Amino acid sequence: MFERRVLVTGGSGFLGSHLCDRLVARGDDVICADNLFTGRKRNIAHLLDKPNFEFTRHDVTFPLYVEVDQIYNLACPASPVHYQHDPVQTTKTSVHGAINMLGLAKRLKARIFQASTSEVYGDPDVHPQPEEYWGRVNPIGIRSCYDEGKRCAETLFFDYHRQHKLDIRVARIFNTYGPRMHPNDGRVVSNFIVQALKGQDITLYGDGQQTRSFCYVDDLIEAFIRFMEKDGVTGPINIGNPNEFTMLELADAVLDLTGSKSKKIHRPLPSDDPKQRQPDITKAQAEFGWEPKVQLREGLTRTIAYFDGLLKEGDPLIVGR
Numbered sequence: 001m002f003e004r005r006v007l008v009t010g011g012s013g014f015l016g017s018h019l020c021d022r023l024v025a026r027g028d029d030v031i032c033a034d035n036l037f038t039g040r041k042r043n044i045a046h047l048l049d050k051p052n053f054e055f056t057r058h059d060v061t062f063p064l065y066v067e068v069d070q071i072y073n074l075a076c077p078a079s080p081v082h083y084q085h086d087p088v089q090t091t092k093t094s095v096h097g098a099i100n101m102l103g104l105a106k107r108l109k110a111r112i113f114q115a116s117t118s119e120v121y122g123d124p125d126v127h128p129q130p131e132e133y134w135g136r137v138n139p140i141g142i143r144s145c146y147d148e149g150k151r152c153a154e155t156l157f158f159d160y161h162r163q164h165k166l167d168i169r170v171a172r173i174f175n176t177y178g179p180r181m182h183p184n185d186g187r188v189v190s191n192f193i194v195q196a197l198k199g200q201d202i203t204l205y206g207d208g209q210q211t212r213s214f215c216y217v218d219d220l221i222e223a224f225i226r227f228m229e230k231d232g233v234t235g236p237i238n239i240g241n242p243n244e245f246t247m248l249e250l251a252d253a254v255l256d257l258t259g260s261k262s263k264k265i266h267r268p269l270p271s272d273d274p275k276q277r278q279p280d281i282t283k284a285q286a287e288f289g290w291e292p293k294v295q296l297r298e299g300l301t302r303t304i305a306y307f308d309g310l311l312k313e314g315d316p317l318i319v320g321r
């Protein structure tokens with residue numbers, strides 16, 4: 001018998017599949033529930049023949065009845081292109097999905113982790129962002145389906161905690177990158193790498209002076225597990241890499257590491273695009289002794305190798321774009 005049964009929603013996506021890898025490797029009995037909206041079967045293909053892994057195609061906006069000890073709730077499209085594709089479904093996924101997973105956790109008395117986001121801070125006027133900051137979010141803009149959905153999910157987590165004594169963990173994730181990012185999800189790291197590898201123009205939105213702080217996926221998953229295993233800490237806790245870069249600096253690093261001759265070009269800045277973002281990770285350091293180890297150039301090198309592999313293999317998503 002396996003010691004722990006764990007449900008991962010969104011488990012065939014970018015972060016979810018890495019989390020499943022770690023949980024399966026440590027011997028948990030893992031159920032991955034995903035509707036495959038942005039996730040891919042190839043992300044979990046190598047796990048399907050393991051005795052302690054099971055995939056179920058399921059949409060979290062519908063109830064789910066399984067028996068587990070822990071729940072990681074990651075189901076939700078994460079890139080602006082994908083979450084704006086069907087914005088009503090995005091809000092439903094965050095809100096109805098949270099209610100269903102919290103209802104499941106309540107029935108089972110299971111510990112439950114929520115993948116929240118730095119987007120709850122919106123376009124911040126406090127920098128870097130500590131967890132106490134309430135954010136500056138447009139409630140009616142094109143990012144709101146995601147931002148407000150995730151904010152409402154946090155509300156639900158804390159109300160289930162207060163009202164039903166649920167054992168919750170709320171992580172606010174900052175921009176994360178690495179192998180298995182969706183080649184077409186429009187996020188900046190995947191866009192720049194694929195453009196550089198294919199010799200296409202590198203598309204800088206606006207003047208390229210806006211900043212983000214990028215965390216490598218392995219560091220992030222380590223933080224998820226440490227947070228989940230720590231007793232008596234609800235969060236919210238920021239998880240991310242505090243090293244901050246402009247998009248122009250990111251483009252130059254990708255060009256340098258790929259040796260590409262692609263040109264940098266400018267495209268209009270999407271509305272409500274945050275100008276700066278950097279996590280204050282003091283709490284994660286204090287509560288579970290975590291800080292990221294993989295720095296940008298090393299993480300980019302591994303991510304470039306992944307996308308290069310997809311190209312060589314002729315993966316339709318990357319070849320067709």
Ligand code: NAD
Nearest residue numbers: 010013014015035036037038039059060075076078173176
């Ligand atoms: P992703 O799009 O690769 O993964 C999301 C997964 O959820 C996909 O497999 C998708 O098919 C699944 N999904 C979407 N809607 C669903 C539904 N209704 N029912 C069941 N499954 C559904 O994105 P990711 O980067 O792996 O993000 C995972 C989680 O982390 C998301 O909740 C996201 O909001 C959060 N997050 C990610 C980042 C980041 O930088 N990657 C930053 C902040 C927060």
Ligand code: UDP
Nearest residue numbers: 062063064065099100101102103104106107
């Ligand atoms: N739920 C679920 N699986 C369970 C238990 C509950 O999916 O094992 C869903 C169910 O759809 C319910 C929701 O979680 O509507 C919220 O459950 P809760 O017990 O909080 O409230 P209810 O609506 O049942 O009063």
Ligand code: UDP
Nearest residue numbers: 080186187188189191203204205210247273
């Ligand atoms: N961005 C860019 N070129 C691209 C894709 C994104 O300059 O091809 C910018 C985008 O405008 C934003 C930043 O890169 O300022 C990060 O975008 P991403 O979609 O990766 O994440 P988010 O905005 O959700 O942090």
